[in-house]
Amino acid sequence: MEFTFLGTSAGTPTRSRNVTALALSRSGHKPWYLVDCGEATQHQLLRTRYSVMQLRAIFITHIHGDHTFGLPGLLTSASMLGRDEPLDIIAPVQTQHFINAALESSDSSLSYDLNFINSEAPGFYWQDQHFGVTNVALSHRVPCRAYVFTERNLERQLLQHKLKANGIESGPSWGELQKGNDVTLEGGRILRSDDYTHIPRTARRLIVAGDNDDPTLLSEACNGSHVLVHEATYTQSVAERVGPWPQHSSAEQVARFAQQARLPNLVLTHFSSRYHSAPGGTPNINQLAAEAMQHYRGQLFLARDLDTYRLEKDLSLACLGQTHPL
Amino acid sequence: MEFTFLGTSAGTPTRSRNVTALALSRSGHKPWYLVDCGEATQHQLLRTRYSVMQLRAIFITHIHGDHTFGLPGLLTSASMLGRDEPLDIIAPVQTQHFINAALESSDSSLSYDLNFINSEAPGFYWQDQHFGVTNVALSHRVPCRAYVFTERNLERQLLQHKLKANGIESGPSWGELQKGNDVTLEGGRILRSDDYTHIPRTARRLIVAGDNDDPTLLSEACNGSHVLVHEATYTQSVAERVGPWPQHSSAEQVARFAQQARLPNLVLTHFSSRYHSAPGGTPNINQLAAEAMQHYRGQLFLARDLDTYRLEKDLSLACLGQTHPL
Numbered sequence: 001m002e003f004t005f006l007g008t009s010a011g012t013p014t015r016s017r018n019v020t021a022l023a024l025s026r027s028g029h030k031p032w033y034l035v036d037c038g039e040a041t042q043h044q045l046l047r048t049r050y051s052v053m054q055l056r057a058i059f060i061t062h063i064h065g066d067h068t069f070g071l072p073g074l075l076t077s078a079s080m081l082g083r084d085e086p087l088d089i090i091a092p093v094q095t096q097h098f099i100n101a102a103l104e105s106s107d108s109s110l111s112y113d114l115n116f117i118n119s120e121a122p123g124f125y126w127q128d129q130h131f132g133v134t135n136v137a138l139s140h141r142v143p144c145r146a147y148v149f150t151e152r153n154l155e156r157q158l159l160q161h162k163l164k165a166n167g168i169e170s171g172p173s174w175g176e177l178q179k180g181n182d183v184t185l186e187g188g189r190i191l192r193s194d195d196y197t198h199i200p201r202t203a204r205r206l207i208v209a210g211d212n213d214d215p216t217l218l219s220e221a222c223n224g225s226h227v228l229v230h231e232a233t234y235t236q237s238v239a240e241r242v243g244p245w246p247q248h249s250s251a252e253q254v255a256r257f258a259q260q261a262r263l264p265n266l267v268l269t270h271f272s273s274r275y276h277s278a279p280g281g282t283p284n285i286n287q288l289a290a291e292a293m294q295h296y297r298g299q300l301f302l303a304r305d306l307d308t309y310r311l312e313k314d315l316s317l318a319c320l321g322q323t324h325p326l
Numbered sequence: 327m328e329f330t331f332l333g334t335s336a337g338t339p340t341r342s343r344n345v346t347a348l349a350l351s352r353s354g355h356k357p358w359y360l361v362d363c364g365e366a367t368q369h370q371l372l373r374t375r376y377s378v379m380q381l382r383a384i385f386i387t388h389i390h391g392d393h394t395f396g397l398p399g400l401l402t403s404a405s406m407l408g409r410d411e412p413l414d415i416i417a418p419v420q421t422q423h424f425i426n427a428a429l430e431s432s433d434s435s436l437s438y439d440l441n442f443i444n445s446e447a448p449g450f451y452w453q454d455q456h457f458g459v460t461n462v463a464l465s466h467r468v469p470c471r472a473y474v475f476t477e478r479n480l481e482r483q484l485l486q487h488k489l490k491a492n493g494i495e496s497g498p499s500w501g502e503l504q505k506g507n508d509v510t511l512e513g514g515r516i517l518r519s520d521d522y523t524h525i526p527r528t529a530r531r532l533i534v535a536g537d538n539d540d541p542t543l544l545s546e547a548c549n550g551s552h553v554l555v556h557e558a559t560y561t562q563s564v565a566e567r568v569g570p571w572p573q574h575s576s577a578e579q580v581a582r583f584a585q586q587a588r589l590p591n592l593v594l595t596h597f598s599s600r601y602h603s604a605p606g607g608t609p610n611i612n613q614l615a616a617e618a619m620q621h622y623r624g625q626l627f628l629a630r631d632l633d634t635y636r637l638e639k640d641l642s643l644a645c646l647g648q649t650h651p652l
Binding site for chain 2 (some may be wrong): 039069097098142259
C-alpha cells in the first residue's frame with residue numbers, strides 16, 4: 001500500500017504546501033483513491049504518477065473549501081481527457097450540491113457518470129476488490145469523518161494436506177479455492193475456500209482522518225490499525241491562544257492519544273500556514289515534531305507535499321520521500 | 327501599467343502553464359485588478375507581489391471553469407487573511423450563482439462584501455480613479471467578453487500663461503485645477519480644469535479578451551488601443567482538424583486581424599495543452615509564434631506564466647520576464 005500527500009497545509013496554501021488531499025493505492029497506481037480534494041489537487045497530480053483516468057473513488061472528509069474546492073477542476077479535466085469510467089464520490093450531500101452547481105454554472109458536462117454516496121449515512125460501508133472502507137464521526141465545526149481503509153482479498157495459501165486428506169485432487173478447483181472462490185464439484189459437493197485455505201498475514205489498515213478536535217473518537221478504529229494520518233494544526237500553546245472555536249487538534253493532543261492507543265505509526269498533517277518548513281523560519285514546523293515526540297514513542301512522521309509512504313505487508317511503514325519528482 | 331500572466335493554458339493546466347488569469351495594475355501593485363480566475367490563481371499569486379488584500383476588482387470574461395474555478399479559494403483565502411475592503415466582481419450572473427453555491431455548500435462566510443456587477447448588462451461601464459473599463463461581446467460557446475482598460479486621471483500640466491492672462495493668481499486653486507478639479511472662486515466665478523490644463527500624453531489602453539473565434543469583433547475597440555491580449559489556442563492547421571465547435575481562434579486568424587487593425591502590440595495566450603514549451607517538445611509553442619509572425623508585423627509576444635509586461639507612458643510595451651521569482 002502506498003499513499004502520497006498532495007497537500008498538507010490547513011486553510012490556505014503556502015508556497016511549499018498545498019491544501020489537503022491524499023492519494024492512496026494498494027499496489028502500483030491503478031486503481032487509486034483520493035481522500036479530500038483541496039484547490040489545485042489536479043495540479044499536484046501532474047507531479048505524480050497518479051492519473052485521473054485510473055481514479056476509482058474520491059472520499060471527502062467534510063465540506064470545508066480547503067478539502068473540496070479542487071473537485072470541479074479535477075472532474076472537468078478528467079472529462080476533457082476523455083474518461084468514461086464511472087467515478088464514486090463519497091461525501092456529505094452538500095458536496096454533491098457544490099459539484100452540481102459548479103458544473104451547471106460553468107456550462108460543463110462530464111463524459112462519465114458520478115455516483116454520489118452519502119458519507120454520513122448510518123452504517124456507511126464502501127468496498128471494491130482492493131479495500132473495504134468504513135468511517136468514524138469526528139468532532140469539528142461541521143460534520144467530519146475519518147476513513148478507515150482495510151485491504152481485502154489477501155493472498156491465500158492452500159491447505160494441501162487437508163485437501164488431499166479429504167480426497168480432493170489437484171486441478172482447477174484448487175486454483176479457484178486459492179482465489180477465495182467456493183467450488184461446487186461434480187456430484188454437488190461444495191468446497192468452501194475458507195475451509196481449505198489460510199491467509200498468512202494481517203490485512204493492512206490505514207486511517208485517514210479529517211479535521212478533528214477530539215482524537216479519542218478514533219480509539220476503537222485504531223485498534224488493529226497500522227497507520228493513522230491525523231491533523232495537528234498547531235502546537236498546544238498556539239491552540240490555547242487561538243481558543244477552541246476552530247476545533248482543531250494540537251500536536252500534543254494527537255501524540256498523547258496515539259501513545260495511549262499504542263498506534264505503531266502516526267503521520268501528522270494539516271499544518272497551520274504560520275509554520276515555516278525551511279530551516280530557520282519561525283515559527284518552525286519542527287516545533288510540532290518536537291512537541292509530538294515528547295508524548296509519543298511510536299514511529300512519527302510529519303507529512304510534506306508529494307512525499308510518498310509505503311506500508312509493507314510486514315506492517316512496517318517507510319517514507320520514500322518525493323518519489324515522483326518533476 | 328503592468329500586467330502579469332498567472333495562467334496561459336487552455337482548458338486544463340500543464341506542469342508549466344496554469345489555466346487563465348491575468349493581474350493588472352496601473353503603478354505598483356496596489357490597487358490591482360484580476361481578469362479571469364482559473365483554479366490555482368491564488369497559488370500563482372503566492373509567486374508574485376500581488377496580494378489579495380489590495381485587489382480592487384475581478385473581471386470574468388465568461389463562465390467556463392478554466393476561467394472561474396479559482397474564485398471560491400481566492401475569495402475565502404482573502405477572508406482568512408482578514409480582508410475587509412469590499413470587492414467588485416464583474417461577471418455573468420451564473421458566476422454569482424457559482425460563488426454563492428460554493429460558499430454556502432462549504433459553510434463559508436466572507437469577512438468583506440462582494441459587489442456583483444453583471445458584465446453582460448447593456449452599456450456596461452466600470453471605473454475607479456485609475457481605470458475606466460468597457461467591454462465588447464465576443465463569439466464563443468457561451469457569452470464572452472473582452473475588457474477594455476483605459477487609464478483615467480492622467481497627469482495635467484497647468485496652462486500658466488492662460489491663467490495669468492485671465493487674472494487668476496497662483497495659489498491653492500492652481501493645485502486643484504492641476505488635479506482635474508473645477509474651482510469656484512470667491513465671488514462665484516467657476517474655473518474648469520479642462521480649460522486651464524493640458525494633458526500632454528495619450529491615455530494608455532489595453533484590451534484583455536476572453537475566448538473568441540472572431541477577432542474582427544474587436545475592430546472598433548482596437549482603434550486607439552495599444553495592446554491586445556488575445557487567445558490563440560491552436561495553429562490554423564490544428565484548428566481546421568479540430569473543427570469549428572470549440573469556437574477558438576488560431577494564431578493566423580488573430581495575427582491577420584491585428585495586422586489589419588494596425589495594432590502596435592499583440593500578446594497571444596490560452597494555448598492548447600498539446601503545445602510544449604520546452605525546446606524540442608512536439609508540437610511546440612514556437613509553431614504558434616512562427617505562424618503569427620507570417621501575418622503580423624507589429625510587436626508580437628507569446629505569454630508565459632508569471633511573465634510581467636510594462637506598457638510605458640510613451641506607449642511602448644516591454645516584457646520584463648518573470649519579475650517575481652520564487
